[in-house]
Amino acid sequence: MVAFRDPNGIRPLVLGKRDIDENRTEYMVASESVALDTLGFDFLRDVAPGEAIYITEEGQLFTRQCADNPVSNPCLFEYVYFARPDSFIDKISVYSARVNMARNWARKLPANGKIWISTW
Structure with missing residues (x-):
């Protein structure tokens, strides 16, 4: 089995x-930690941006950093929309990230509480 996380860390990957x-x-x-839980696997770690994982048929695990200058720039939609709330991405709880984003957004709302939402 071969797995690789993109060098910008846009999409998550766990081992x-x-x-x-x-x-x-x-x-x-898997892309989410909850997939491991569901199938009875123990979380080992997040795969780093630009890292390749190779696992032989005999179960030997090899890893290698393949990118020269990897960075972590995760897609915001992973936390907002794609990931399950009970998952963790790069050691960050998706649920907690959503709560914190909502709190920060609420601080920016007008004090009078009037918010206009369009409907179709």
Whole structure:
């Protein structure tokens, strides 16, 4: 299995594992931590921007940083829209991120509380 996170960290990627028996370990990569939970895998870590993961059929794990100057510029819509609220992206709770964004937005609202919303 091969997985790669883009060098700008736009989309999330997590790595998990589960032990099948004393001699076998399975690995999993997913865009959200909750996918690991659902299938019984333990969260190992976030895959870094620009990092490649290679897992052999025998279960050997290899990683390599492939980008010269990786940065973390996650897509805002991951936190606002795409991700499940019970997920974590780059060690940040999606639910907490949404609550904090709502609080910050509320501070910018007019004090009189009048907000106009268009309807169709």
